Amino acid sequence: MNPKQSSSRRNTSRFFWALAFSAALSVIAQTPQRSGSLRPDFEGFWSSATAIPLERPARLKDQPFYTPEQAAQLQRKTGGADDDPLSRLETGSLMLPSLRTSIITDPPNGLLPSLTPSAAAAKRDRLERLHNPTAAIDMGLQDRCLLFPTSVPPMIPYRYNSNYQIIQTGDAVMVQAEMVHDARIIRLDRRSHLPSNIRQWLGDSVGHWEGATLVVDSTNFNDAGGFYGDAGGMYGWDRNMHVVERFSLLDANIILYRFEVEDPTAYTRPWKGELTMTRVSHPPFEYACHEGNRDLPNILKLSASQAH
Numbered sequence: 513m514n515p516k517q518s519s520s521r522r523n524t525s526r527f528f529w530a531l532a533f534s535a536a537l538s539v540i541a542q543t544p545q546r547s548g549s550l551r552p553d554f555e556g557f558w559s560s561a562t563a564i565p566l567e568r569p570a571r572l573k574d575q576p577f578y579t580p581e582q583a584a585q586l587q588r589k590t591g592g593a594d595d596d597p598l599s600r601l602e603t604g605s606l607m608l609p610s611l612r613t614s615i616i617t618d619p620p621n622g623l624l625p626s627l628t629p630s631a632a633a634a635k636r637d638r639l640e641r642l643h644n645p646t647a648a649i650d651m652g653l654q655d656r657c658l659l660f661p662t663s664v665p666p667m668i669p670y671r672y673n674s675n676y677q678i679i680q681t682g683d684a685v686m687v688q689a690e691m692v693h694d695a696r697i698i699r700l701d702r703r704s705h706l707p708s709n710i711r712q713w714l715g716d717s718v719g720h721w722e723g724a725t726l727v728v729d730s731t732n733f734n735d736a737g738g739f740y741g742d743a744g745g746m747y748g749w750d751r752n753m754h755v756v757e758r759f760s761l762l763d764a765n766i767i768l769y770r771f772e773v774e775d776p777t778a779y780t781r782p783w784k785g786e787l788t789m790t791r792v793s794h795p796p797f798e799y800a801c802h803e804g805n806r807d808l809p810n811i812l813k814l815s816a817s818q819a820h
Contacts, residue, residue, distance in 0.1 A: 552724050552761040555680045557796070558789040560662075560669040560769070566785070568614035568622030576622065578611045610788070615668065618784040631750070631778040645815050648808060654692070655808055657801035659713050663689035663696060665730045665755040666771035666785065675796040676789070685719060685726065690796035698728050705731050711751060726759040752777045765791040 563586060568576075578586070614622030627635060641650035653659045661668050667676075667689070675690040685698040698717040706716045716732035733753045753775040760768045767789040774782040 551721055552726075553680060554678045554685065554726070554759060554761070554767065556678060557792045557794060558676045558678060558767060559792045560667065560674045560676070560787055560789045561672075562615075562669050562674075562787060564610075564612050564615055564787065566615045566668055567624060568616070572613045573621060575613055576620070578613055580611075583611055610786075612786075615785040615787050616783060617786055619781070625779045625781045625783050628777060628780060634750075644819070645812055646819075648812065651808060651811065655811070657692055657805055659694065660689065660691035662691055663687075663694035664714055664749075665696070665717065665728070665757055666773060667757075667769070669787065673796075673799065675792070677795055688796065691799050692801045693796075693799045698726075705729075708732070711735075715753070715755070724760060728755075728757040728759070730755040730757070749775055750778050762788070 572578075616622045616624065619625060626632075642652060645651050648656060654661075660670065662670050662674050662676075667687075670691070673690045677688045679686040679688075683699070683701040685700065686695055687698065688695045694714060696714045696717060698719040700719050702718060703720070705718060706712075710716070711732055711734040713734060715730040717728050717730045719726055719728040721727070731754050733749060733751055735751050753773065755774075756772045758768075758770040760770075762768050768786065769789055770784070770786040772782060772784045773779070
């Protein structure tokens with residue numbers, strides 16, 4: 513066998529291995545556990561940095577997984593166009609272990625569902641105010657140091673600082689996101705949500721165990737007031753968003769994180785996604801956003817000068 517044939521066979525076998533392994537991720541996580549089995553310990557420091565974008569790039573519209581050749585090429589690249597996964601600055605373990613081309617797994621095209629007419633109008637208004645701000649309230653939540661998408665369920669990785677600390681007890685699981693040092697408390701000691709008149713930026717999260725999988729149900733979100741188009745095109749939401757998350761340990765150093773989003777007043781259908789979090793050795797750094805936030809007044813001054 514000549515070297516070219518040998519290389520081709522190796523690449524083909526790697527490709528099918530990647531597909532099989534990716535399919536096995538969900539199978540492993542959904543395997544029923546014996547009632548006497550120990551619950552997994554998620555405590556520690558984690559990173560969800562990845563080269564996989566939330567939505568599938570247009571050039572890969574019919575391709576749910578990268579080939580090994582494409583993965584190797586991406587690892588050699590240092591940047592690209594806006595729809596390139598490596599436009600993210602921190603890529604973690606790149607596409608591994610799944611080789612998926614998008615975090616979104618359903619719809620099958622890897623794209624967010626269409627917005628409802630009212631949500632689409634809210635997004636247009638939001639983007640207009642972001643591009644032409646006249647007051648602090650027109651700016652994004654992250655620009656005002658209020659909230660970042662990495663802390664809100666579903667926890668979508670950002671271009672940098674997609675880092676977490678998890679503390680786990682018998683009554684609760686605390687997930688602290690590096691940006692903007694938000695701490696989400698997942699209650700394990702109650703089954704019902706807060707009264708519907710209580711609304712929170714991070715929602716109300718109630719968890720329970722299904723075998724070795726932590727299932728978290730989140731409702732009671734507020735109307736967000738600034739999420740459409742914020743933080744580089746973040747998904748939209750409103751007070752009717754309902755998120756179900758599933759945390760499973762694939763091994764001691766990898767969390768499989770799966771989620772389902774339902775928001776009938778924002779999206780025309782539910783959507784799902786999955787990604788992995790990798791254990792890291794260091795805690796998140798302090799994210800002192802307000803202390804050095806010189807950008808907000810400067811952006812408003814520049815916008816005002818351009819308007820005149």
